[in-house]
Amino acid sequence: MTIVMNLLSLLFSTAVVYSNQSTVPLRSFKMSENVTYDCVDIYKQPGLNHHLLKTHKIQVKPSVSRPELKMQTGNNETSNKKKIRCPNGTVPILRNTKEFIKNSQFFAKKHIHPLTVDSPGTHIAGVRSNGGPFRGVEAKFNGYTLNVGNDQASYSQMYIGGGLKDEVNFISAGWMINPGLFGDGRVWTFGFWKGKDGKGCYNTACSGFIQVSKVVPILWYSIHKDKNTGNWWITRLMKDEPNEDIGYWPKELFNLLDNGANMTGVGGVVQASRSGSGPPMGNGNFPNGNHEDSATFTNIKVLNSNYEQSQMNSFPIDKLVDSDKCYGLKIGSLLPFYRLRFGFFFNYGGPGGNSCGV
Template identity: 55%
Template sequence: MWLLKTQQKNRMALVMNLLLLSFLVASVRTVPLRSFKIGENVTYDCIDIYKQSGLDHLLLKKHTIQMKPSVSRIELKSQIGNKKKEKDQCPDGTVPVLRNTKEFITNAQFFAKKYIHPLTTDSPGTHIAGVRSFNGPYRGVEALFDGYNLNVGKNQASYNHIYLGSGVNNEVDFISTGLMVDKSKLVWRRTYFVIWILEVSQVIPIVKPHDLTPGQPFWLHPAIHQDKNTGNWWITLVDGDTPNINTPNIDVGYWPKELFNFLNNGANMVGVRGMVQTSPSGSSPPMGNGKFPTGSAMSPKDRASSAIFSNIQVLNSNFEPSKIDSSHIENVVDSTNCYVLRTGKVPLFHRTYLGYFFNYGGLGGNSCGV
């Protein structure tokens, strides 16, 4: 979702340009081989995979596109057998990119400048409810979570995502992916699955809006992992427990290793969280599904009443997968007046194994602070 590199002040202009270039990877600069629409004013063009503008970055001039991860996730045959072919799929050798408008580019520039922040809870106007671990190095992170169509006002944003990062002193490499509701900066008033990477998938676009029914969850299970052979950081959409995804696991694309200074040997920290951006007036938007966690964490009904992150897993320094160790988890909630975090663990013998999970969210308002 985000490629954030927070550097010292004399390098900030370069950082802004890097983020914006990654975001505008959807800019069409060649004649598309095919186009399709997924909604009103939402058009995608299928362009040559080697013509995506992310490759224009100076650090990627000699980069060779990696077409698939060295090691893919194992998929159950029963999962694949019931899948339907996507009707909006680009031809071989092409990827779907969003057809930009002047308004979209202008809003993207504003977004890129406003949402630069390090791995900290001290970003003015930003509120967080989530968990993180500094017990690295980590080679990956993944989680299953739900997103909602929230009532987000002008100059506000609400999003939930998984992330990982490393840094030294004032320099940080930070990558993330998830869902975002931002009705003032982006053209379409919808929930977004947003990633800034080099794309290889013919099915999943880099920027994809979703029309959501108010009150109904949209499930997403993304996984970020470092490729053991190349060092690139891949993102995969995991299927099997996400009811709204009707395709097998999809390797969407990757962040090239050349873009980073501190992630070659893994990430020092991983985390999953809900996050909001307060408007200049001081009013904060809702987080999660806009409701506080209530009742018992062990009750399926109570767990379903608020937004949730579950099935949280990491890859350790040896690229071995494991459920996240709750003994090394730090809870982060910076505005308890407005947002609540409740953690729990469903045992392995339980019919629905969520592992370590947490409910979170709240209404926001004017008493959240800045």
Template identity: 55%
Template sequence: MALIVNLLPLLFSAALVYSDRSTVPLKSFKISENVIYDCIDIYKQPGLDHPLLINHKIQTKPSFSPHDPSFSPHDPTNQTSNNATYKMKIACPYGTVPILRNTKGFNTNAQFFAEKYFNPLTADSPLTHIAGVRSESGPYRGVQAFFTAYNLDLRDDEASYTQIYIGSGLNNEANFLMTGLMINPSLYGNDSVWTFGFWQGKDGKGCYNTGCPGFVQISQRVPIAHPLGMKPLESGNINPFIHQDKKTGNWWLSTLVYKAPMINIGYWPKELFNLMDYGGNIVGAGGIVHASSYGSSPAMGHGQFPKAIPTDGSTTFEDVQVMNSNYEPHRMDYFPIEKLLDSPQCYGIEIGINQPRHHDHRGFFFDVGGPGGNNC
């Protein structure tokens, strides 16, 4: 429990991207009033400015894809209609990638959050709460899940996340990667559901998305961070996949799509990490919230306590799968799992038990959620 608790403050520590660079974008796409993507030369993107990547050679696609048909998403009726990932009107020209534009002022605010909450070596995680599952029986080469996040009413200083992660810890040091959906008004400037990616590597360095150098964007259409929609959208869903490349050791972030080729969004280069050369020793999935400085904790998941055995398709996590050290996919409960819940009066978790595959529930699934409150 200590490792994951130590990592929690990092979830609320950084922001998006500052693309006020010397590189002139070849094209730009305005998604909404305050959401603009610039198409930047793939070889001049901000991710490559990291000092550990001076001699890095860009990998344009993973060297493998899992062939096991079980390691693929199911087909909920609302995946295509609800998943704004594939509705985005972004199509950067060949040789360029979409980078989210933000202001210097926004990055200054993000740095404030980083300094305030960045404390990976402390067992305490003030103002954070978790509900989820994890396994420490690695090494693992990848993790994927189909999950849903719902629009929730949050204060400006609150945040609510739904995510998967993989990492390794040694002697109070941690490397890890995570991806998922979040609502974080203080960082994104609105209360929409956004996709995100986060990494921490050598010397405790790292950040969200392309907010600092490190992540290498590859897809011309799907950026690492984007809103799934503005209210009154009820929910957003994704099927992300973090996996280590067999040949290069880089850590890819991909999106699995039903009856369609995998979308490879980009990757975190192996040079960023010192504890994950041979995979990660911990994987997990679940919800995390960050409470207001006034003491109020926000809602998690769908905002309600989970049902004992969800049967109505409302589970927040389905098809949670993990790749072992030999790149073989398994249901997460193939490995020993631990349930994490630190505030049962405000949040809950219910794990599906050997549920057969059918339309609403696939493989290993579980539900997390809760209303939050002032006494969490």
């Protein structure tokens, strides 16, 4: 079942202590019993506490407007039943527990991405393009309710990054079910980065990400490099209203992305339990050619070295499926009707099980 829920309450549902917040918030929004956002001064937000950002000056909006990033077609839009609107000059920051911060640091070390050394129990189904340099990636996709065990994880993501020998710079965003990280089996939005010091972080669980939107405290939809500053922005793409530039990862955090990324892609990833049982991926169904029956990534686009946008399949792509007994991938139809409606798209996912392999 497609998740159509409040984006503002998806992110990091833990209790009510923000460890780095030393100033009194001007306003707070309690989204649920365990989720509260505080409106804090944009220039005193905890993201600026990172040791690489001591001289960083906040970029309040992208230097170049990107109307071409607007969403062109629609799967179900996520609703906002509860709205956050912080006062001018403030941004919404989630109150985190010490336990969540500890868990996020643990899972950041083992976060799975296409440059990760083979990890036992990890399985993927998606597409990737190498070469570049790429300046951005966007895709439209949904999160789904799934039965994922306490020692399993299942997520769908778009990503962009690069590697050199044993070093990796990496940015991803999407949907995740990870009870060990979030403390429950719900679907959460996430943003993740790994930079020049070899450490990674989820959203605002630690310093690094700079929030600028006073309305949307989440990470999703489009990742793109700012042409003038080199910062990596995350933008929420809207169908019938202006896009929302949420924030960015400053260029100071990275040492391998100065000239763009040499790899980008989208897809699903799962982590099996210690017993070897693989969780479901996507919506739990194998792709059968009908885009409505299984999980789908649509309108998958990239920005090339000249900041020109095109469908990802304009570049050579690799299909990544490493356990076809449990998960599958089917590239979308090339018929004009589907190209016009969905652009480059594919269906992916599967039920998981005990025969997925190592």
